[in-house]
Amino acid sequence: MNQHDRTEQDRPEQVEHQDRTAERLLGALGRVLRSEQIVADPAVMSGLAHDDAEWAPWQLPVAVVRVESTADVQAVVQVAIEHRAPVVPRGSGTGLSGGANAITGAIVIDLSKMTKIKMIDPVERFAVVQPGVINDDLRAACAEHGLWYPPDPASSPWSSIGGNVATNAGGVCCVKYGVTGDYVLGLEIVTGRGEVARIGKRTAKGVAGYDLTSLLVGSEGTLGIVTEITLRLRWQRPAEHTVVGYFDSITDAGVAVTKIAEAGLTPSALELVDRQCLEAVDAWKNMGLSADADVILLARCDAPDDAGAVEAAGVAAAFDAGGATWSAATDDQEEGDALFAARRLAYPALERLGPVLTEDICLPLRQVPAMLARIQQIAVDHETTIANIAHVGDGNLHPLLITPIGDEPARVRAQAAFADIIAGCLELGGTVTGEHGVGVLKLNGLASELSPVVQRMQADVKAALDPYRILNPGKAIAPVDNPEGDT
Amino acid sequence: MNQHDRTEQDRPEQVEHQDRTAERLLGALGRVLRSEQIVADPAVMSGLAHDDAEWAPWQLPVAVVRVESTADVQAVVQVAIEHRAPVVPRGSGTGLSGGANAITGAIVIDLSKMTKIKMIDPVERFAVVQPGVINDDLRAACAEHGLWYPPDPASSPWSSIGGNVATNAGGVCCVKYGVTGDYVLGLEIVTGRGEVARIGKRTAKGVAGYDLTSLLVGSEGTLGIVTEITLRLRWQRPAEHTVVGYFDSITDAGVAVTKIAEAGLTPSALELVDRQCLEAVDAWKNMGLSADADVILLARCDAPDDAGAVEAAGVAAAFDAGGATWSAATDDQEEGDALFAARRLAYPALERLGPVLTEDICLPLRQVPAMLARIQQIAVDHETTIANIAHVGDGNLHPLLITPIGDEPARVRAQAAFADIIAGCLELGGTVTGEHGVGVLKLNGLASELSPVVQRMQADVKAALDPYRILNPGKAIAPVDNPEGDT
Numbered sequence: 001m002n003q004h005d006r007t008e009q010d011r012p013e014q015v016e017h018q019d020r021t022a023e024r025l026l027g028a029l030g031r032v033l034r035s036e037q038i039v040a041d042p043a044v045m046s047g048l049a050h051d052d053a054e055w056a057p058w059q060l061p062v063a064v065v066r067v068e069s070t071a072d073v074q075a076v077v078q079v080a081i082e083h084r085a086p087v088v089p090r091g092s093g094t095g096l097s098g099g100a101n102a103i104t105g106a107i108v109i110d111l112s113k114m115t116k117i118k119m120i121d122p123v124e125r126f127a128v129v130q131p132g133v134i135n136d137d138l139r140a141a142c143a144e145h146g147l148w149y150p151p152d153p154a155s156s157p158w159s160s161i162g163g164n165v166a167t168n169a170g171g172v173c174c175v176k177y178g179v180t181g182d183y184v185l186g187l188e189i190v191t192g193r194g195e196v197a198r199i200g201k202r203t204a205k206g207v208a209g210y211d212l213t214s215l216l217v218g219s220e221g222t223l224g225i226v227t228e229i230t231l232r233l234r235w236q237r238p239a240e241h242t243v244v245g246y247f248d249s250i251t252d253a254g255v256a257v258t259k260i261a262e263a264g265l266t267p268s269a270l271e272l273v274d275r276q277c278l279e280a281v282d283a284w285k286n287m288g289l290s291a292d293a294d295v296i297l298l299a300r301c302d303a304p305d306d307a308g309a310v311e312a313a314g315v316a317a318a319f320d321a322g323g324a325t326w327s328a329a330t331d332d333q334e335e336g337d338a339l340f341a342a343r344r345l346a347y348p349a350l351e352r353l354g355p356v357l358t359e360d361i362c363l364p365l366r367q368v369p370a371m372l373a374r375i376q377q378i379a380v381d382h383e384t385t386i387a388n389i390a391h392v393g394d395g396n397l398h399p400l401l402i403t404p405i406g407d408e409p410a411r412v413r414a415q416a417a418f419a420d421i422i423a424g425c426l427e428l429g430g431t432v433t434g435e436h437g438v439g440v441l442k443l444n445g446l447a448s449e450l451s452p453v454v455q456r457m458q459a460d461v462k463a464a465l466d467p468y469r470i471l472n473p474g475k476a477i478a479p480v481d482n483p484e485g486d487t
Numbered sequence: 488m489n490q491h492d493r494t495e496q497d498r499p500e501q502v503e504h505q506d507r508t509a510e511r512l513l514g515a516l517g518r519v520l521r522s523e524q525i526v527a528d529p530a531v532m533s534g535l536a537h538d539d540a541e542w543a544p545w546q547l548p549v550a551v552v553r554v555e556s557t558a559d560v561q562a563v564v565q566v567a568i569e570h571r572a573p574v575v576p577r578g579s580g581t582g583l584s585g586g587a588n589a590i591t592g593a594i595v596i597d598l599s600k601m602t603k604i605k606m607i608d609p610v611e612r613f614a615v616v617q618p619g620v621i622n623d624d625l626r627a628a629c630a631e632h633g634l635w636y637p638p639d640p641a642s643s644p645w646s647s648i649g650g651n652v653a654t655n656a657g658g659v660c661c662v663k664y665g666v667t668g669d670y671v672l673g674l675e676i677v678t679g680r681g682e683v684a685r686i687g688k689r690t691a692k693g694v695a696g697y698d699l700t701s702l703l704v705g706s707e708g709t710l711g712i713v714t715e716i717t718l719r720l721r722w723q724r725p726a727e728h729t730v731v732g733y734f735d736s737i738t739d740a741g742v743a744v745t746k747i748a749e750a751g752l753t754p755s756a757l758e759l760v761d762r763q764c765l766e767a768v769d770a771w772k773n774m775g776l777s778a779d780a781d782v783i784l785l786a787r788c789d790a791p792d793d794a795g796a797v798e799a800a801g802v803a804a805a806f807d808a809g810g811a812t813w814s815a816a817t818d819d820q821e822e823g824d825a826l827f828a829a830r831r832l833a834y835p836a837l838e839r840l841g842p843v844l845t846e847d848i849c850l851p852l853r854q855v856p857a858m859l860a861r862i863q864q865i866a867v868d869h870e871t872t873i874a875n876i877a878h879v880g881d882g883n884l885h886p887l888l889i890t891p892i893g894d895e896p897a898r899v900r901a902q903a904a905f906a907d908i909i910a911g912c913l914e915l916g917g918t919v920t921g922e923h924g925v926g927v928l929k930l931n932g933l934a935s936e937l938s939p940v941v942q943r944m945q946a947d948v949k950a951a952l953d954p955y956r957i958l959n960p961g962k963a964i965a966p967v968d969n970p971e972g973d974t
């Protein structure tokens with residue numbers, strides 16, 4: 001978390017700025033919620049006024065409300081409309097782009113108490129959940145029915161399904177099974193007009209009217225507040241085989257990734273961990289990884305029966321063809337998990353070195369080696385430590401920019417490196433956010449990525465569904481002046 | 488096609504109603520297109536002014552324009568904006584809901600000449616195509632690279648990708664592989680403001696801004712005219728096993744379908760063909776099917792290697808557990824295709840009996856037997872022949888209502904049956920269109936299915952993206968009076 005911004009935003013004048021308007025808003029909230037649902041203590045609010053995005057600005061809201069039902073959310077949104085107060089929805093606060101960051105005058109709607117799994121239907125294969133349900137809790141509940149909810153962001157032990165929906169979260173198994181949005185059949189939302197709408201479907205197919213569900217997924221609370229989610233489920237899959245490859249260079253690893261694609265293989269995970277990560281893990285856990293490899297590729301294969309072993313052997317062969325110095329495959333789950341330890345431990349190992357700003361770019365597969373090379377150069381240019389973990393099978397890179405705590409010049413250099421990475425990614429045909437969302441951190445990148453015509457369409461849609469301009473303003477889409485000016 | 492409507496719409500007064508406004512419009516079109524691209528001859532236009540939806544109303548447009556490029560489409564849309572003339576896009580005209588049906592004063596934009604496959608990328612696994620490319624042509628081109636474009640509507644030999652996108656078309660393999668929208672990565676469109684926009688992505692993942700691509704898919708040309716499509720591709724899959732089951736009743740077949748779900752199996756096709764279809768096929772091809780079965784279930788399984796045979800045996804066992812009088816599985820492609828003949832021949836066999844009105848409802852799986860029973864009763868109640876083919880693994884039923892040519896009372900009875908089927912489907916928790924789209928045939932059903940709040944959201948989105956109200960007005964969403972009235 002960015003202590004600098006926090007200190008700046010959290011100063012007493014700011015708190016005192018809760019003027020009569022704020023008092024009226026608190027009074028109105030008090031008429032629709034129980035008093036214990038309303039948090040107005042700045043000390044408590046400061047922990048609920050932002051997500052986990054390093055360096056993303058945030059301000060103290062008027063109140064954080066702990067909603068327990070759709071009716072609560074609707075009542076709060078109606079109050080917000082009446083008072084023209086912004087609403088900022090939040091789940092577990094594990095977001096990495098600042099999408100849940102509060103602004104002055106806002107009501108933060110904390111949905112983390114709405115944790116009911118309302119239904120798991122093993123015949124129709126869907127689940128109906130409230131937005132506060134934790135991803136791993138849903139997965140565990142599904143497993144009891146022999147079912148599987150695939151999307152597996154690294155935050156799955158802590159992040160909520162509502163937050164996953166708001167950002168269209170990805171994860172490790174996306175490379176074969178797709179992202180959150182691929183599993184959202186329907187939503188209940190409170191609209192920008194303060195009404196409750198049920199959009200989407202519970203049937204396997206359906207094309208009745210526009211696909212508002214996909215429009216809402218990834219919209220970061222700017223088009224409606226999600227109060228219930230209907231999720232498509234899969235049957236539990238066969239046990240996975242694990243394949244590991246050690247490489248002497250990023251380039252070799254990049255070649256191995258394209259060899260997998262060219263061989264027609266579809267691994268269920270394909271991750272990259274670079275030297276900076278390996279060294280950090282070694283410094284923490286003394287695993288000796290960085291002595292053996294500059295870059296590690298980790299893959300999983302879950303084709304059924306004998307096909308799984310065939311697929312794993314194919315991936316290992318692709319690793320070798322790409323120039324792996326060592327590769328191995330195993331169908332032992334424990335051994336496989338041990339091989340994946342470098343991936344799992346990388347982030348916490350890096351956090352020991354200082355605040356970590358997580359990038360999230362996604363590129364065409366064949367541009368991945370070039371982008372990784374650029375990142376290395378950007379690290380040198382800006383004297384910034386940049387480690388790389390990547391969902392490399394999707395071309396989704398997470399450069400991790402690390403600065404020593406309190407080192408302001410290092411922070412400035414890292415922010416310049418962050419901007420250069422985005423510019424480089426766009427030059428190579430990539431997108432500024434693969435799975436973390438735009439929030440506030442990627443607003444400038446978004447404005448560079450999308451044409452003015454597309455930005456205008458986004459703004460037109462936002463204006464249409466948020467006529468009172470209260471839904472998480474300033475997030476997810478680049479601001480456009482006077483979006484309806486010439487109609 | 489509905490000769491009654493056609494005669495009514497096609498009368499000379501109607502043609503003469505191409506007044507000065509129409510002449511000005513034709514003049515403007517003549518300034519942006521070559522003369523041979525503009526069709527204004529009523530006799531030629533009448534074949535291009537509607538799709539294959541039986542009984543859906545249509546009128547003669549001012550002109551049909553044969554566009555050849557994005558620039559052509561943009562020029563036509565700009566003319567349409569200037570003259571406030573509706574534009575009605577069409578592909579191959581194989582739609583079944585009237586989405587491409589023209590209205591008086593409109594310009595029909597015929598995209599069927601835009602047939603370029605611009606790129607097939609075997610590393611990134613996507614294709615870039617113009618909207619007029621025929622589905623089967625794309626599949627053949629992909630196969631040359633070892634790639635596969637899954638969506639396989641029954642119209643695949645004739646229907647265009649642009650039309651598939653406009654209706655979010657389904658098909659037989661959806662039960663395992665999803666519908667058209669699941670494969671659309673990005674679109675180039677001409678917007679309602681007459682601008683060219685590129686929406687979506689070419690990377691495997693990406694969450695930069697709202698998912699306008701999914702919003703456009705299935706919007707039947709009411710939110711933009713699609714001029715280029717980027718499609719996700721899969722690797723070609725293993726050869727399929729085919730499983731057939733004969734049943735004495737719809738109920739038994741319905742039980743077998745739920746047994747497949749309960750057994751955790753994921754067939755790559757699961758189709759139902761009923762007695763009316765079997766009798767029609769027998770009457771045409773003398774295959775003797777109806778002597779052996781009242782209902783046939785047809786499944787395919789494409790798990791790799793030995794897993795495919797295991798899966799096929801599982802499906803056969805589920806058929807038996809549901810009460811099949813006979814079942815068989817084969818991995819011989821020719822034999823499998825022969826078993827699927829009843830499915831393939833059903834529609835043309837029924838068309839020999841008279842005009843076929845194709846229904847397209849989708850229900851929760853466990854409601855399928857109840858719905859099939861209701862359809863049988865509705866057929867009796869309205870003295871209408873109703874045959875059933877179904878993508879039953881998705882709960883997607885296609886009751887086919889057949890009337891003798893020219894039998895007006897039969898037509899009136901069939902329309903009442905059509906309405907009863909929709910009402911029954913909604914009562915059982917289904918949707919009025921699984922894969923054919925709303926067009927004009929399902930507007931009333933849509934108004935019953937969606938809440939006023941959701942209809943208002945749809946209308947707000949439409950108004951935002953079509954500020955001049957020119958994009959295929961009257962299709963896809965139920966009209967709402969004054970959608971922005973109280974903002």
